[in-house]
Amino acid sequence: MSTGTLASSLATGAWPQSLTPDALRVIDLPTPYLVTDLDTVAARYAAFGAAMPGVSTFYAMKCNPSPEILRTLAARGSSFEVASIGELRMLQALGVDPAGVLYSNPVKAPGQIAAAAGMGLWRFAFDSPGELAKISERAPGAAVYVRLAVDDSTSVFPLSRKFGTDVEDAYDLMLLARRLGLRPYGVTFHVGSQCESTGAWRTAIRAAGTLMERLRADGIELEMLDLGGGFPARYLAGEPSIEQIGEVIAGELAGLPYRPGLIAAEPGRHLVAESSVMAATVIGREMRGDEHWLYLEVGAYHGLMEPLQTPGGWDYPMRSSLPDDPEAPQLPFTLTGPSCDSSDTIAYGVKLPATVTVGDVLYFGSAGAYTLAYASSFNGFPPPTPIFVGTGDPRAAR
Numbered sequence: 422m423s424t425g426t427l428a429s430s431l432a433t434g435a436w437p438q439s440l441t442p443d444a445l446r447v448i449d450l451p452t453p454y455l456v457t458d459l460d461t462v463a464a465r466y467a468a469f470g471a472a473m474p475g476v477s478t479f480y481a482m483k484c485n486p487s488p489e490i491l492r493t494l495a496a497r498g499s500s501f502e503v504a505s506i507g508e509l510r511m512l513q514a515l516g517v518d519p520a521g522v523l524y525s526n527p528v529k530a531p532g533q534i535a536a537a538a539g540m541g542l543w544r545f546a547f548d549s550p551g552e553l554a555k556i557s558e559r560a561p562g563a564a565v566y567v568r569l570a571v572d573d574s575t576s577v578f579p580l581s582r583k584f585g586t587d588v589e590d591a592y593d594l595m596l597l598a599r600r601l602g603l604r605p606y607g608v609t610f611h612v613g614s615q616c617e618s619t620g621a622w623r624t625a626i627r628a629a630g631t632l633m634e635r636l637r638a639d640g641i642e643l644e645m646l647d648l649g650g651g652f653p654a655r656y657l658a659g660e661p662s663i664e665q666i667g668e669v670i671a672g673e674l675a676g677l678p679y680r681p682g683l684i685a686a687e688p689g690r691h692l693v694a695e696s697s698v699m700a701a702t703v704i705g706r707e708m709r710g711d712e713h714w715l716y717l718e719v720g721a722y723h724g725l726m727e728p729l730q731t732p733g734g735w736d737y738p739m740r741s742s743l744p745d746d747p748e749a750p751q752l753p754f755t756l757t758g759p760s761c762d763s764s765d766t767i768a769y770g771v772k773l774p775a776t777v778t779v780g781d782v783l784y785f786g787s788a789g790a791y792t793l794a795y796a797s798s799f800n801g802f803p804p805p806t807p808i809f810v811g812t813g814d815p816r817a818a819r
């Protein structure tokens with residue numbers, strides 16, 4: 422949340438009807454909690470598939486690994502993307518076949534490669550000779566897909582500094598993979614999380630096409646193009662719609678030198694962010710200098726970490742338990758967490774009703790992604806309780 426960008430506490434973004442403050446009062450559970458509407462998860466999954474015909478969805482479970490969400494997506498036909506053996510074991514415990522799962526973390530612990538292969542997973546991402554050596558030793562004959570570094574400057578959370586290689590090196594690496602007895606299977610990229618420009622996918626798919634062209638001359642036809650994640654959810658910033666992104670992707674896929682048998686995508690945030698609302702009670706209101714501070718049950722360490730990760734701040738849509746009165750006077754507040762650290766402060770200049778006080782509840786919308794997954798019990802404050810409503814029926818989503 423950035424300084425003063427929230428127009429008012431009633432800026433509601435994409436807020437499911439089932440999770441409005443009035444609807445939540447009925448639930449009557451102690452705060453803090455994170456409530457998720459499983460019908461909305463199913464509806465986002467359906468809308469994603471409709472916007473990307475011919476693209477197979479592999480939910481990136483790191484962004485919210487709640488079993489209820491994993492089960493809902495599996496029931497709708499989703500597969501999954503994992504970054505660790507722990508995630509793969511969670512899926513297996515829910516009845517998901519590891520053979521259908523993608524392991525897209527480009528740098529893996531050697532023992533985890535062997536363990537995943539032992540469970541039947543056979544497709545591994547990589548971006549270096551070192552990783553290829555690990556995979557060929559621990560999972561001989563496995564299928565490998567190379568991670569390209571792409572322009573991620575239009576995303577809120579860039580990733581291409583930590584991972585990825587350029588087309589030239591990717592070409593050499595795929596030939597090396599073949600020499601090592603591995604199956605040169607595919608290419609992937611990640612445009613960065615919460616990517617706000619459709620052009621990022623255009624550039625990235627073209628780079629993948631260049632690699633496909635070059636490898637074909639060496640007798641390698643790729644079986645998979647994996648579009649990665651980064652598909653934006655709606656907060657308050659005017660993000661492109663999934664339909665707009667789907668159109669750009671379809672146009673670019675049509676321009677590839679050939680179409681790999683599997684076009685995969687690994688949406689995380691897009692499928693789950695809008696399905697959840699975080700409820701946190703105000704535990705203190707104080708003046709510090711001329712600044713109005715609200716101390717909440719939830720701060721950065723208990724689920725609202727993303728505001729700290731973004732230099733420009735992070736705008737969650739917000740509501741409060743106070744009556745919706747557009748005429749009520751407002752004040753700018755600093756929002757902080759319950760701990761004795763100041764680094765759990767999540768927002769400055771958030772306009773809220775001037776009367777907000779101890780006992781009132783603040784509701785953060787679009788809070789389903791990268792919230793509970795990060796939460797700890799730091800300083801003895803428990804993370805928000807996960808609660809689920811709905812049955813995973815996309816037609817019931819409101």
Ligand SMILES: *Cc1c(COP(=O)(O)O)cnc(C)c1O
Nearest residue numbers: 481525614650651687688689690
């Ligand atoms: C985190 C991650 C994703 C999901 O990213 P979102 O921005 O949440 O869509 C997909 N693929 C990989 C390899 C990731 O690390």
